[in-house]
Amino acid sequence: MKQKGWKELKPGAVVTEPGSALNFKTGSWRANKPKWIEENCIQCLFCWTYCPDMSVNVKDGKRGEFNYDYCKGCGICARECPGKKGNKAIVMEEEGK
Amino acid sequence: MGSNGKRIVAVTGNEAVAEAMRQVNPDVCAAYPITPATDIMQRFTGFVSNGKVKTEMVLVESEHSAMSACVGASAAGGRVATATSSQGLALMWEVLFIASGTRLPIVMALVNRALSAPLNIHGDHSDGMGARDCGWIQLWSENGQEAYDNMIQSFRIAEHMDIRMPAMVCLDGFIISHSIERMEYLDDETVKNFVGGFTATNPLLDIEHPVSYGPLILTDYYMEYRRAHAEVMSKVKNVVLDVAKDFEKISGRKYELFETYRMEDAEIGIVVLNSAAGTTKDAIDIFRDKGIKAGLLKPRLFRPFPYEEVGEALKHLKVICVMDRADAFGASYGPLFMEIASSLYMYKDKPIMINKIYGLGGRDYMPGHAEQVLAELAEIAKTGTVKTYKDYLGVRE
Numbered sequence: 001m002k003q004k005g006w007k008e009l010k011p012g013a014v015v016t017e018p019g020s021a022l023n024f025k026t027g028s029w030r031a032n033k034p035k036w037i038e039e040n041c042i043q044c045l046f047c048w049t050y051c052p053d054m055s056v057n058v059k060d061g062k063r064g065e066f067n068y069d070y071c072k073g074c075g076i077c078a079r080e081c082p083g084k085k086g087n088k089a090i091v092m093e094e095e096g097k
Numbered sequence: 098m099g100s101n102g103k104r105i106v107a108v109t110g111n112e113a114v115a116e117a118m119r120q121v122n123p124d125v126c127a128a129y130p131i132t133p134a135t136d137i138m139q140r141f142t143g144f145v146s147n148g149k150v151k152t153e154m155v156l157v158e159s160e161h162s163a164m165s166a167c168v169g170a171s172a173a174g175g176r177v178a179t180a181t182s183s184q185g186l187a188l189m190w191e192v193l194f195i196a197s198g199t200r201l202p203i204v205m206a207l208v209n210r211a212l213s214a215p216l217n218i219h220g221d222h223s224d225g226m227g228a229r230d231c232g233w234i235q236l237w238s239e240n241g242q243e244a245y246d247n248m249i250q251s252f253r254i255a256e257h258m259d260i261r262m263p264a265m266v267c268l269d270g271f272i273i274s275h276s277i278e279r280m281e282y283l284d285d286e287t288v289k290n291f292v293g294g295f296t297a298t299n300p301l302l303d304i305e306h307p308v309s310y311g312p313l314i315l316t317d318y319y320m321e322y323r324r325a326h327a328e329v330m331s332k333v334k335n336v337v338l339d340v341a342k343d344f345e346k347i348s349g350r351k352y353e354l355f356e357t358y359r360m361e362d363a364e365i366g367i368v369v370l371n372s373a374a375g376t377t378k379d380a381i382d383i384f385r386d387k388g389i390k391a392g393l394l395k396p397r398l399f400r401p402f403p404y405e406e407v408g409e410a411l412k413h414l415k416v417i418c419v420m421d422r423a424d425a426f427g428a429s430y431g432p433l434f435m436e437i438a439s440s441l442y443m444y445k446d447k448p449i450m451i452n453k454i455y456g457l458g459g460r461d462y463m464p465g466h467a468e469q470v471l472a473e474l475a476e477i478a479k480t481g482t483v484k485t486y487k488d489y490l491g492v493r494e
Contacts, residue, residue, distance in 0.1 A: 006321035006328070011261060012200030013322055014299045015309035 026053070030073035032092045034066055041089035047077035103348075104282040110241035110273035113280060114180065114206045114266070115140035117248035119150055120288035123204075124175030124295070127155035127166030131185035132218045133270040134208040138180055160185035164192035164203075171201035172310045174300025176252070179203070182270060183210035186224045190231070196263045197232030198326065199310055200298075202255035203263040205233075206248060209371065209422075210270040211458040219459020220270040222370060222423040225399075226432040232326055234264040234333055235400040239356075239374045242280040244268040246350060247397075249283070252292045253340045259332050261298060267399075269372040271459060287347050330401040337398050354403040356395045357410055359385060363392030365474035366411065366448075368437050369420040370396055373455070373462045377420075380467030389475050396433070408440035414448040415478040418470050420490075422456045430487050449477055455490040466490055 001023070010016060041063070048056040048063055055071035057064045078090040108116070115137045118126070126145075128138040145154040155170075157163045160181055171177045181189065186207060196203050207228075211221035225235065236251060238244040247266045255264040268274060283291075299308045314322055334354055341352035358378050360366065367377050374395040384391040394410055396402070411417060419438075421431025428435070434452040441447040453470060456462045470490065477483055 003317060004321070006324040009318070009321055009325050011298070011325075011329075012198065012310070013312055013314055014199070015312050016299060016306070018307045 025069045027069045027071055030068075030071060031095050032073040032075060033068070033095045034071065034073065034075070034078055034090050035093050036063075036066060037087075037089050037091065040084045040087045042082070042084050044082060046080045046082065047090060050076045050080045052076065104284070105279065106282055107277050107279055108241065109136070109275050109277050110238075110244050110268050111136035111208070111275065112140060113241040113245035113282075114248055114268070115144070116282060117245050117288070118178055118206075119144045120283070120285050121176075121178065121249065121252055121292050122150045122289075123152050123178040125153045125155065125167070125170035125177045126179055127157055127163045127170065127177075128179045128181070129157055129160045129163045129185060131160070131182045133210060133274045134180045134182040134185070134206065136274065137206055137208070141180075160188040161192060164189040164196065167203045167205075168192060168196050168199065168201055171196070171203050172199065172300070173302045174297030176256070176295035177201075177203045178205065178252075180206035180208065182208040183212055183218075183224045186228055187212060190228065193228055193231040193233060193263075195311070198322070200261040200329075201263055202252075202261050204248070204251045204255055205263065205265050206244070207265045207267045208270045208274045209267050217458040218270070220272045220372070220422070221457050221459060222267075222421070222432075223457075225265065225267045226423040226425075228265070229400055229432065232262065232330075233400060234260075234262055234398070235267060236264065236337075236397055237267045237370045237399050238273070238397075239371055239395060240280075241268070241273055241276070241278045242350070243397075244273065245280065245282070246344065246348065246352065249288055249292065250337075250340050250344050250352070253343075254333065254336055256295065257336045257340075258296070258298075260329060260336055262329060262333070267371065272372045281348070283348060291343065291347055333401050334398060334403050334406075352397065354396075354398045354406050355410070356393075356397060358393040358395070360392035360394060360410060362390055363413075364390040364415045365471065365478050366392045366394060366414045366417050367420060367467070367470060367474075368394045368396070368411070368417060368433065370399070370422065370433060373420060373422065373467075376462055376464055377467045380464050380471055383464075383468065384471050384475070389471070391471050391474070396436075399436075402436050402440075404436075404440045407437065408444065411437065411441060412444050412447060416449045416451070416474045418451050418453055418474055420470070421452060421454050424454050424457065434487075449481070449483060451477070451483060451485070452487040453490045454487070460491055462491070
């Protein structure tokens, strides 16, 4: 996206377009990446509930892959994940490994 | 009321500011008491209690909260006003930048008072000077009449659609805030028509058009927003002049970016803000009677500072003394001196300039002090020799 010059900005940095955070992809901040292990997932949706952003894609009441465009790798989902029989459905991996 | 719709009254500076606020009838006022501005809000809350205004009065627990509530109310879409002094302004400091950066046209009376420590409640410009670069417009006032007139004009300036910036109206603590003067009030209808209705821009309460205030702006855009802010400030002086022209039509009182007194053929001059200008004008008359060509320049619009116009008005002088009622510790000169020096910097031939720090913490500035300064300027003009570029006036050794 071409960056705007100072003459094109909204006065006072007021955001007049609702939901415009969609345009600001914060995934590049991430150092650690959550990995979803589907066979350990009981679909409790704790990860979706606890995610401070909107990085857990849910369709028809079931989670799918992470949306890495917005995931900053905070690790809350991995921490909260109850997993199945002691095996986590979300683990954090160092980005780039 | 006189036949011309003016009321001649004998009131204090604070009373006059409160009266201007009553006549403007802002939607919201959030305030916390502090000497010597307390009196403004005390009178104004009286107007609220007695149904003289429809203002929503928010009594808060600190000035930080007062300015925060003003920011919220202004972003919500209201016309907002408040008043403070000294420590109160200091406590508002971080929120002042939020008000200006968010382009909220809040109007605030600042009754200038010294800053602690040592604790002092009297007239001093340290508070206003400390906030001079916070992005607000600053109008300074010599007396109660000017404070009243500046208050009324400030709403028009701050709320102008090309500006939308908060404005501060400065008046000297006690010397003006608590002294009774003869002045002229405009009638309510005239003020109401002059100020006009408030037009909100992107109000939070317009739920059909949801907006967000205060986003995080990082390295990619912060500088562009600051550049845009600077551009708005460059437009302020013309708006100030336009509003002053309209104000002259309703009041008969003429305002410009600054006032000059006996400057046309002057060789020596004093630059001074606020109430000390009145005292200085009397001393200038005495020197004029002695055949010494003395004059005065009193800035009115201090932020944004009208560098070109001030430079033009001063460049013909031989010697100037800039008087500062605030020191700038660790800097070479007082804050007003630095602005005047900047105004004259681009001229090849420029006046000799000296700086006097005077009146700190309400220390009296007497006609004798002004005469002492003028005598020194006359001597420098004659000999071309400066003994001390920066000195303190009326301080015991």
